[in-house]
Amino acid sequence: MIQENIVIFISWYIENKEGKGSNYLLKSFKDDKNLFSNKLFEYADEFNNSFGINLFDINYDEVNDDFINNIQEKLKEKNPRFTEYNKRNGNGIPNAIFGKSNYLRFLNEVQLLLSVQDEVKSNTKLPFRKEFVSFLIEEQGYTVGSARSYASYVVSANKEVLSKYFKFDFLVTLSELLDNQESKNTIKHLELGLTQMLKFKDPKLKSKYKSGFIEYQNFINYEILNVEIFEEEVDFNTFEKEINDTFIPSPLTKEEIEEYKAEAIASEEGNLAVLLDQESIMKNFYFRLTTQNRLYGDIYYPISLIKKIFYLDKENRKYFDALIHNQINKIKII
Structure with missing residues (x-):
């Protein structure tokens, strides 16, 4: 099993990493498999021998x-034996090959593939799941585990909430939209799943499912449909009326409207109004400020490109994220 698993990893490495940021096979092993x-x-x-874990003595189906x-x-530990061995062998090659960019990434992709296969068996496959997880990791800064969880939230919300209680199948609707040549003009249909799900009354699950839906909608808009939002002059009176008509049940008194701003309240039909909590607002602000390009008259402001440039370097990425979050925190609501 060990030798077979090593061969599988080498095949993955050559296809995904060699010549694409890593060149261990050519430079360290003379192009000899x-x-x-x-x-x-x-x-x-x-x-x-150092940590009591045989990396390749495992059934990949059980990762x-x-x-x-x-x-x-273990790779972060300062184990004297392995640290010395690591230095003697190519000045850190063992650690690098087993690290997050190589073997750990391979294991994560194996686990992701298994979860997709489970979805196929249960007929709940999430479109573009692998791309969605990569988007969350590379563009949004999530850990691999969190990114996979968000993908699962979307599938679970569709199965356990939308299909079960509201007779609305988000994944079927989404698939139809993506097959539709006019999908860019009907992208707001993606919000149907979110607005239905917000009526669900389990607060813990609703919070997770809502977060998954918001991130997935951002991903579909930005990465798959390549929807650009160009900022023009806005009639804020009309905009505010549209928001009130859409999300605030009517008729409401002035006092009830003020109360609504702080919490979700029950409408006359017993449904819940939409709650825009601080976490959701912060996430949406961050996404818009870092991905959606602007057009003011003849001036084009390529925000998404600026973000990608900063994200090429780890320290620059931290600086960029801190700068944006700092700007958001300074926004005052009047």
């Missing part, structure tokens, strides 16, 4: 978060 395989066996044996997180934590 057998040498690469032998060295991986040796590295894994030393890792096992889980605990196994991945355990490896990640």
Whole structure:
């Protein structure tokens, strides 16, 4: 099993990493797969002797978060034996190959593939799941585990809430939209799932499902449909009326409208009004300020490109995110 798993990993590495940011096969192992395989066996044996974990002695069908997180934590430890071994072998090659950009990424993709296969078996496949998870990690800064959870929230919300209680199948509706040539003009239909789900009364589940839906809608708009929002002059009186007509049940007294601004209240039909909590507003502000390009007259402001440039470097990424969050925190609601 160990040798077979090493071969599987090498095949994945060559297809996904060699020449695309990593060149271990060419530069460190003379473009010799057998040498690469032998060295991986040796590295894994030393890792096992140092930490008690044989990295390749596992059924890939049983890969889980605990196994991945355990490896990640061991790699961070200053184990004297493995630290010395790591320095002697290519000045850190074992650690790099087993790290988050190589073997750990491979394990995450294996786990993601298994979850997709489970969805296929249960006929609940999330369109563009792999791309959605990558979007959350690379563009939104989520951990791999959190990104996978968000994808699961969308599927679970559709199955356990929308289809069950509201007879609305979000995934079927979405698939129809994506097949429709006019989908860009009907993208607001994606909000149907969210507005239906907000009527669900389990607060803990609703919070998770709502977060998943918001992120998935952002992903579909930005990455798949490439919807651009160009800012023009806005008639705020008309805009405010549209918001009130859409989300605030009528008729309401002035006092009730003020109360609505702080919490969700029951309408005459017993449904819940939409609650825009601080976390949701902050996430939406951040997404709009970092991904949606602007057009003012003849001036084009490519915000999405600016973000991608900052995200090329880890420290620049931290600076960019801190700057945007700082600006959002300074916004005053009048």
